Amino acid sequence: MSNSNDASTRDLTQGRPIVQILLFSIPLVAGTLFQQVYSFADSVVVGRLISDAALGAVGTTYSLNFLTLGFVQGACIGFSIPASQAFGAKDHAEFRRYVYNGAWMCVILSVVFTITFTLLARPMLQLISTPDDLMDMAWQYITVIFLGIPSAVLYNHSAALLRAVGDSRHPFYFLVISCAINVCFDVFFIVVCHMGVVGSALGNIIGQVLSAGLNCWWAFTRIPIFRESLSPALRADMRWSGRHVRRLAVVGLPMGFEYSVSAIGAVLMQNSINLLGTAAVTAQTAGEKIRQLFTLPMESVGMAMATYAGQNLGAKRLDRIKQGLVSGTVIQAVYCVVCFVVIRLFNRPLVGSVLGDADPRITDDAALYLTLISCFFIIHGTLMIFRNTLQGMGYSTHAIISGVGELAGRALGAWLAIVGYGYLAICYSNPLAWAFALAYCMVMVTVMIRRKMREFTALH
Numbered sequence: 094m095s096n097s098n099d100a101s102t103r104d105l106t107q108g109r110p111i112v113q114i115l116l117f118s119i120p121l122v123a124g125t126l127f128q129q130v131y132s133f134a135d136s137v138v139v140g141r142l143i144s145d146a147a148l149g150a151v152g153t154t155y156s157l158n159f160l161t162l163g164f165v166q167g168a169c170i171g172f173s174i175p176a177s178q179a180f181g182a183k184d185h186a187e188f189r190r191y192v193y194n195g196a197w198m199c200v201i202l203s204v205v206f207t208i209t210f211t212l213l214a215r216p217m218l219q220l221i222s223t224p225d226d227l228m229d230m231a232w233q234y235i236t237v238i239f240l241g242i243p244s245a246v247l248y249n250h251s252a253a254l255l256r257a258v259g260d261s262r263h264p265f266y267f268l269v270i271s272c273a274i275n276v277c278f279d280v281f282f283i284v285v286c287h288m289g290v291v292g293s294a295l296g297n298i299i300g301q302v303l304s305a306g307l308n309c310w311w312a313f314t315r316i317p318i319f320r321e322s323l324s325p326a327l328r329a330d331m332r333w334s335g336r337h338v339r340r341l342a343v344v345g346l347p348m349g350f351e352y353s354v355s356a357i358g359a360v361l362m363q364n365s366i367n368l369l370g371t372a373a374v375t376a377q378t379a380g381e382k383i384r385q386l387f388t389l390p391m392e393s394v395g396m397a398m399a400t401y402a403g404q405n406l407g408a409k410r411l412d413r414i415k416q417g418l419v420s421g422t423v424i425q426a427v428y429c430v431v432c433f434v435v436i437r438l439f440n441r442p443l444v445g446s447v448l449g450d451a452d453p454r455i456t457d458d459a460a461l462y463l464t465l466i467s468c469f470f471i472i473h474g475t476l477m478i479f480r481n482t483l484q485g486m487g488y489s490t491h492a493i494i495s496g497v498g499e500l501a502g503r504a505l506g507a508w509l510a511i512v513g514y515g516y517l518a519i520c521y522s523n524p525l526a527w528a529f530a531l532a533y534c535m536v537m538v539t540v541m542i543r544r545k546m547r548e549f550t551a552l553h
Contacts, residue, residue, distance in 0.1 A: 102316065103259025105401045106181055106408040111420035114397055117261050118424070121393035124265035126386075127272055136382050136447055138279055139293055145375055145448070145455075147290055150230035152378025153223050156363035157235055161210050163352035165202065165242065166249050170396065171345030171489055172198055173253035174403050175337075178487070180258050181407025185318055189330040192254060192319070194337040198345065199250050203243040211239045221360055222367040224374065234290040241298035248301040251308035256400050258318060267307035275300030347489035354496035361500075362522050365507040373516055376455045379447045380462030384523075387432045388473055391425055395477030402485025409549055411542055418482060418538065425474030436467040462520045469524035476527050479534035483541065491537045495530040502526030 105113050140148035172195035179187040210217075214236045215228075223231050252264040275296045282292025312319040321327065366377050398421050405413045436443070444459040476495075483491050506522025 102318070103261075104181075105259060105404045106410055106413065110401070110413055110416040111423070114394070114401055114417060114420055115424065117259065117400065118394045118397040120261040120265035121256070121396055122390040124261075124268045125389045125393040127265075127269055136379075138283055139290065140379075140447060140449065143283065143289055146227060146371070147230055148447075149224075149371055149375040149378060150227040151234055151290055151293065152381070153221070153227055153363065153367060153374055154218070154231050154235040154238070155378070155381070156221060156360040157214075157217050158238060160353055160357065160360060161206060161239065161242070162245050164349035165206065165245050166349075167352035168202060168345045168349030169199065169246060169249035170253050170399065171348035171484065172250060172341050173257040174344050174399065174485060174487060174489075175340050176254060177257035177400050177403030177485070178407035180318070181404030184407075185321070186330070188318060189321075189327065190334055190337045191341065193331045194334050195250060195254070195341055195345075197333055198338065198341055199246045203246045206246075207240065207242045210242070211236060214239055221364045224367060224371050226371060227374070230290050234294050237291055237294035238297065241294070241301065244298050244301040244305060248305040248308070251305050251312065254319075255308055255312055255316075256396065257403070258316065259400065259404070260316065261397070263311050264304075264308055267304045267311070270307065271300040271304035274303060344484075344487050344489050347493050348484055351489070351492035351496040354493055354500050357500050361507040362503045362510075362519065365510040366519055368511065369516060369519075372452065372455050373458065373519070375448070376458035376516075377462055377519060379444055379455075379459040380466075382447060383443050383459075383463055384466055387436065387467070388470060391428065391470070391474040391477050394421060394424055394428075394474070395481035397421075397481075398478050399481040399485035402482045403487075406486050406545070411546055411549065414482065414486070415542060418478060421478040421482075422475055425478060426471060429470040429474050432470050433467050436463055440464050458516055461516075465520045466523060469527065472524060472527040472531055476531040476534060479531065479538050482538050483534060486541060486545070488537070488541050491534075491541075495533045495537075498529030498533050499526035502529045 103113070103117055105117065107113075136148060136151070139151055172191075176188050176191040176195065179185075179191060215232050218228060218231055218235065255261070255264050278299050279293055279296035282288045282295055286292060288295070313323060314320065366373055398417060401417050402414050405411070405417070440460045440463050441456070444456055444463065448456055448459065480492055480495055483489075483495075502525035503522045506518050506525055509518035510516070510522075
């Protein structure tokens, strides 16, 4: 099951697809859940130990965070896809060139994004109509997050490369360590140093730096395909290569843009929420935090599908990609049923754990948001399977178009909220976005698999 004679890597071109996807997904899901438990705990610390307004301030920055760091995450995953395909084809020389040229791309991305978005932080908050009583705290929080963009780039790229060779376990182990330390720093900065929301942001950055460092240490000291690249005879692989950079840009940058295009819809939706007032902001922030706790594991299964599709495309196993689509959708459907039942039974206690003794109207609105959106989780789960399959096959440009579908869905929800449907329209914005994007991705996956089948047949 391993590749490169290393037990921590996983060859996804062999074995039953549903078993391989599940085994590869489990550490990703566990890592996501653990990370969200931390995020959930952080929200509790901010909401309980600072104020409801502080929680609202952090929440109102979510769309901007998604816009910028979402691009970083998408691009870094995209930079790992050519490496995944080279690994599946067992071409170690190409793998090494993609690893190092991806690192050069990440350096450029870090510099440009850190400078640009740090300078634009306050104007962007004003653009989305951040309430005046939340503006200062929101600006302080997002500025620190933007200054930490290099740590986010390093973490996402190092974790994506480990997943590209089938190692999803060690990024999870290192995430557990970093999140535990992250929580300690959160409490220290907020409770002891009285740094408010800035302390929460600093704890986040410290955790990312630690996790990224551990990912790099493991890759270059324990995994042969990475370790061999440090050989003096192979140092030329570290040099800038125009051919490899172009390929990385073609695959990676559209994935980043896809996240950002989707985020523009989130910005529009956040603007509508902000116009509804601080109570609506706080209620939606609480509901959205809990929603992420349930749906981010679906995105982890999607990331597994990207690696699975990439390796199998490199091995020219289109039959396994089609089998993986079915297996991945079944996994998501079972998980969505469990989520729906849990939320129906425990939505108010979950909301109460975030908001505490908040205004009952805010609690009611947060519970309404969570209940309604849980009815549509299956759309989100299926979208993650089909979109990540497209990305794993290298068709990142189509992911941008699916992002336009998400933008349209969220824009529609934002418009409905403004014209009179209010908070209820906000509750349906994400499901509308998921549905528009899924329709496009299902069509394009079918078209691209047929195209690849014709290409492979012609080669033989």
